[in-house]
Amino acid sequence: MVLIREPGHGVLLDDLYLMVDGGPVTYPEGFTLAVMSEGTEWGNGEPVTRALLSLMSNGSFEVTERLGNRSPVLVVEVVGDDPDGLIAGEEALQARVGRPIELGWLPPLDDTWTVFDVVNSRMDHRMDDQAELHLTRYWSISLSALPRGRSAKKVITPAVSVSSPVTIDDCNSMTGWEAYRPSGAVLSVVSGALRSTYDAGVDTGGGYYGTSMRRTFSTPVDLTGKRIIAVDWRSSLPVVHGIQINDLPQLGQARRESIAGGWTRSYYQVPADVTSLQKVDFGCIHPLGGPGQTFEIADIKAMPRLPFTGTSRQQTLTIDPVGSVPAEGTIIIGHPTHSLGSVLVHSHPFHAGYSPMMRPYFWNTGPGGNDTNSVSGKWSGLTVPNDFAIPSVAVPPGKAVIWARIACSAAGPVRLRWSLSSYMGGSPVSFEQTATSDIWVETPAAYQVYPIALVSTPPARTGLSGAIAGWIKAESWPSGADVAWDEMWLFALDKGALSYAECGTSSPASGGGSNRLWIDAPTGDAPAGGLFAGVRADRADSRRPGGKAFSHNHEFAPGGSIVTVVTSNAVDAEVSLEHYPRGHTHAPRVRNGA
Amino acid sequence: MARRTMEPVLSKWTEVAPGAWGPRGSTPMSAIAPFGPVSITYDSHGMAEAQFEVDPRLQHPMLRGGMYAQIMDSGIPIGVGTVVEPSTDGLVTIVGAWNDAKTATTLDAVGAPTGNPSSAVDAAQARGEIRFGRADDSLALGDWAEPSTTLMLADLLDDSAMSVAKTPWVDGYGVVRFEADPTKPRWTVPHAVAGRGLAPAEDSFYTHLVGRYMTLTPGVMDTELVGDDDAAIAMGRRRVGHVDLEPLGPIDKPRAHAEMMGIFALAGARMGWAEGMTLSTGQITSPGGEPAPLSLLRSRQMIRLEGVIDTSRPSRLEANLEVVMGQVKYTDGADVVSWSPVQKAPRSTHEVLAVAVA
Numbered sequence: 001m002v003l004i005r006e007p008g009h010g011v012l013l014d015d016l017y018l019m020v021d022g023g024p025v026t027y028p029e030g031f032t033l034a035v036m037s038e039g040t041e042w043g044n045g046e047p048v049t050r051a052l053l054s055l056m057s058n059g060s061f062e063v064t065e066r067l068g069n070r071s072p073v074l075v076v077e078v079v080g081d082d083p084d085g086l087i088a089g090e091e092a093l094q095a096r097v098g099r100p101i102e103l104g105w106l107p108p109l110d111d112t113w114t115v116f117d118v119v120n121s122r123m124d125h126r127m128d129d130q131a132e133l134h135l136t137r138y139w140s141i142s143l144s145a146l147p148r149g150r151s152a153k154k155v156i157t158p159a160v161s162v163s164s165p166v167t168i169d170d171c172n173s174m175t176g177w178e179a180y181r182p183s184g185a186v187l188s189v190v191s192g193a194l195r196s197t198y199d200a201g202v203d204t205g206g207g208y209y210g211t212s213m214r215r216t217f218s219t220p221v222d223l224t225g226k227r228i229i230a231v232d233w234r235s236s237l238p239v240v241h242g243i244q245i246n247d248l249p250q251l252g253q254a255r256r257e258s259i260a261g262g263w264t265r266s267y268y269q270v271p272a273d274v275t276s277l278q279k280v281d282f283g284c285i286h287p288l289g290g291p292g293q294t295f296e297i298a299d300i301k302a303m304p305r306l307p308f309t310g311t312s313r314q315q316t317l318t319i320d321p322v323g324s325v326p327a328e329g330t331i332i333i334g335h336p337t338h339s340l341g342s343v344l345v346h347s348h349p350f351h352a353g354y355s356p357m358m359r360p361y362f363w364n365t366g367p368g369g370n371d372t373n374s375v376s377g378k379w380s381g382l383t384v385p386n387d388f389a390i391p392s393v394a395v396p397p398g399k400a401v402i403w404a405r406i407a408c409s410a411a412g413p414v415r416l417r418w419s420l421s422s423y424m425g426g427s428p429v430s431f432e433q434t435a436t437s438d439i440w441v442e443t444p445a446a447y448q449v450y451p452i453a454l455v456s457t458p459p460a461r462t463g464l465s466g467a468i469a470g471w472i473k474a475e476s477w478p479s480g481a482d483v484a485w486d487e488m489w490l491f492a493l494d495k496g497a498l499s500y501a502e503c504g505t506s507s508p509a510s511g512g513g514s515n516r517l518w519i520d521a522p523t524g525d526a527p528a529g530g531l532f533a534g535v536r537a538d539r540a541d542s543r544r545p546g547g548k549a550f551s552h553n554h555e556f557a558p559g560g561s562i563v564t565v566v567t568s569n570a571v572d573a574e575v576s577l578e579h580y581p582r583g584h585t586h587a588p589r590v591r592n593g594a
Numbered sequence: 595m596a597r598r599t600m601e602p603v604l605s606k607w608t609e610v611a612p613g614a615w616g617p618r619g620s621t622p623m624s625a626i627a628p629f630g631p632v633s634i635t636y637d638s639h640g641m642a643e644a645q646f647e648v649d650p651r652l653q654h655p656m657l658r659g660g661m662y663a664q665i666m667d668s669g670i671p672i673g674v675g676t677v678v679e680p681s682t683d684g685l686v687t688i689v690g691a692w693n694d695a696k697t698a699t700t701l702d703a704v705g706a707p708t709g710n711p712s713s714a715v716d717a718a719q720a721r722g723e724i725r726f727g728r729a730d731d732s733l734a735l736g737d738w739a740e741p742s743t744t745l746m747l748a749d750l751l752d753d754s755a756m757s758v759a760k761t762p763w764v765d766g767y768g769v770v771r772f773e774a775d776p777t778k779p780r781w782t783v784p785h786a787v788a789g790r791g792l793a794p795a796e797d798s799f800y801t802h803l804v805g806r807y808m809t810l811t812p813g814v815m816d817t818e819l820v821g822d823d824d825a826a827i828a829m830g831r832r833r834v835g836h837v838d839l840e841p842l843g844p845i846d847k848p849r850a851h852a853e854m855m856g857i858f859a860l861a862g863a864r865m866g867w868a869e870g871m872t873l874s875t876g877q878i879t880s881p882g883g884e885p886a887p888l889s890l891l892r893s894r895q896m897i898r899l900e901g902v903i904d905t906s907r908p909s910r911l912e913a914n915l916e917v918v919m920g921q922v923k924y925t926d927g928a929d930v931v932s933w934s935p936v937q938k939a940p941r942s943t944h945e946v947l948a949v950a951v952a
Contacts, residue, residue, distance in 0.1 A: 460884060462882075528629070
């Protein structure tokens with residue numbers, strides 16, 4: 001019985017084996033090739049570093065800007081049966097030198113080939129007169145290759161939804177709870193909610209009236225990856241409410257919604273360094289009142305980020321690529337039946353609680369309503385100021401660009417005015433970034449995405465309780481018309497990357513509406529990267545989308561990055577990243593035929 | 595290192611309808627060929643120049659001299675201009691749209707000379723002489739100057755704007771507006787970075803301005819004097835500059851006074867500067883202390899050098915030096931930005947010769 005298996009422990013230059021099973025390779029043309037261990041190396045990508053200018057008195061910071069190419073060297077021994085064989089060996093090597101090829105390396109005892117993308121190479125002869133007498137010649141092949149080693153096969157890493165909210169306490173039992181303020185407060189469970197019944201005339205100290213409840217966890221709750229705590233509460237008097245966890249300062253409120261039955265759902269921002277929950281204090285204060293007041297909590301949940309209000313025409317997903325170094329590849333967005341419409345793709349490393357969608361942070365919007373065909377699920381009038389407030393910690397610092405999806409009932413120019421400042425405790429504490437932006441509405445009563453402004457965030461450095469707040473409104477528009485907005489996005493660009501394309505809304509057809517979009521990272525074949533829209537999965541009918549499409553260079557770090565994808569005409573589009581798993585020098589081991 | 599986000603978009607500037615010119619067929623550079631980082635220079639009028647590299651052997655129908663170029667940053671346009679014929683070393687240069695005004699005429703829609711800034715801009719755009727237009731009333735100054743066939747549009751706009759203490763600015767959408775100098779700083783430089791401040795220059799320093807104008811009585815000229823007596827006393831002498839108001843045609847004394855006050859507000863009674871600065875990330879912050887994304891700097895923003903005693907005004911001392919940036923140069927993705935203030939006096943040989951030739 002003959003076992004047919006892949007060669008082990010080998011070196012492959014393009015399609016020419018230089019070594020198999022750790023030994024020489026004989027070719028019918030009359031020569032044998034072997035790789036010498038002395039002088040052979042894979043080289044290393046040289047980091048290009050830059051010292052950062054800083055105001056420090058001693059020491060300096062430096063950053064690695066990028067990696068230069070690595071310089072592998074192969075010392076190859078050619079043994080010929082006769083002088084013709086020696087020449088044949090030289091020709092075989094020469095045919096594969098001086099042009100882009102792949103260099104393969106299979107370490108001993110391994111079954112995963114590592115591939116180096118060779119950009120260029122040269123071969124040098126090493127004269128050895130003793131070896132000439134034995135029909136042996138030595139060649140030194142110096143190559144220049146892209147710095148990171150990769151797998152031989154591409155993998156497709158699907159983007160996955162962020163994890164669902166986790167209930168920390170459903171407030172159906174008093175275990176671990178106490179109402180410690182004011183004296184005389186009584187804790188009970190009523191209709192699935194915890195209720196503190198208290199006398200609002202009892203001073204709780206310092207002239208404040210109100211009540212507080214505390215939940216202590218004997219086993220701390222794991223908050224890793226969860227940056228938002230949501231509390232459903234209700235009070236009999238108008239109150240100012242607040243939450244503290246683990247005796248830390250009060251958490252900033254990220255959003256507040258009214259839900260059925262007179263309940264309020266408040267979302268609070270958890271600081272980035274808090275990974276477990278030992279204690280929750282939730283309470284309220286208000287002016288002097290009478291006895292028999294109630295304050296209730298129905299539910300406490302934790303989640304990675306604010307839930308977006310949406311119709312699944314925009315998704316926040318994570319991509320965790322295989323490999324140990326950042327992955328670049330092709331982002332594939334597709335939908336089985338519908339053209340994608342306006343597509344915005346934004347990738348960004350994890351940043352505690354950051355999500356580009358701005359609608360959850362608007363606390364005051366123009367008159368509007370629900371719209372199941374929109375991206376956010378709602379629409380709001382833009383002819384009055386719409387106000388927003390985003391906790392500063394939820395926005396990555398640096399440069400950002402604001403985009404909006406807007407419709408006007410008549411075609412023509414619309415001027416928007418916007419303002420952005422840092423706020424603390426409800427008051428602005430920074431220089432106000434404000435300007436106007438002009439957009440041109442082409443099609444009346446049709447939503448379109450527009451870039452609005454480049455901003456720097458945050459306007460001022462603040463502590464945890466700071467917010468980035470502002471407003472936006474339409475200042476002038478075609479007379480007699482109305483202006484509405486669907487969703488706005490704050491795309492962070494210092495570490496993030498943004499791509500935009502219009503894929504049409506008509507039924508998918510080759511050359512017409514596209515239900516697939518490919519965003520390619522730069523490669524040797526396409527040094528500027530690429531943006532392709534089409535219908536066929538094999539890209540045969542793909543072409544560059546027209547209009548103002550552009551793509552940045554998207555990179556996904558191992559450990560995960562978030563990618564936000566807006567597809568205005570397709571619900572629940574599939575998003576995945578096709579890439580080579582890469583490592584520093586050796587390809588990661590990938591199982592199951594991936 | 596910041597990411598590269600700037601991209602030129604090229605189109606043909608053509609008569610899209612009779613009497614109306616505009617861009618046609620926009621093609622982003624990434625659809626043509628790989629290109630190097632875009633270097634953008636702003637001056638007092640908007641984008642002055644943008645440059646980027648391509649393969650020297652590249653030939654493409656959109657990469658020709660005369661094409662209209664718009665520089666986009668993540669979808670937002672930051673400058674417009676015209677492509678100069680690409681050189682043989684692969685460097686493509688785009689000259690800012692304001693440059694068109696330097697050779698544009700000030701004829702109105704029927705071809706008669708006009709001194710009205712609004713009509714002149716509208717007519718020049720309709721004829722295709724300039725690649726920018728106006729969108730608001732900031733240019734509405736009426737018949738400001740005496741019409742003349744030798745009056746260039748750039749001079750008309752510069753002088754009429756200066757009379758109301760403003761400067762023409764062409765934005766990334768190709769719209770020209772008269773804008774006043776900012777009064778609040780947009781960026782801040784901490785004291786440890788630029789504590790010694792900028793070297794002041796006396797070249798354009800005047801305590802008083804005297805202007806000669808034509809009165810409404812034919813053949814009679816008169817003189818108007820404006821100035822800051824306190825500054826003269828503090829300096830120990832009066833330094834007088836001369837302004838020629840004859841291009842305005844016959845005007846009355848209140849108008850002459852108003853024009854002179856506008857010019858004096860922009861330029862007078864403070865010294866200029868002899869140098870600019872090159873700063874990197876972290877050396878320049880928002881007023882709230884957050885490091886500035888360098889690609890957001892442009893000229894005509896105000897920058898404050900903290901803790902630098904401002905000695906440019908002789909009659910008073912300021913604890914911080916606030917200057918309006920006159921020229922800003924930035925390369926996409928780079929970590930440094932260079933800027934120099936408005937009223938930067940020529941000091942290097944290159945600059946002095948440039949002034950002598952102009």
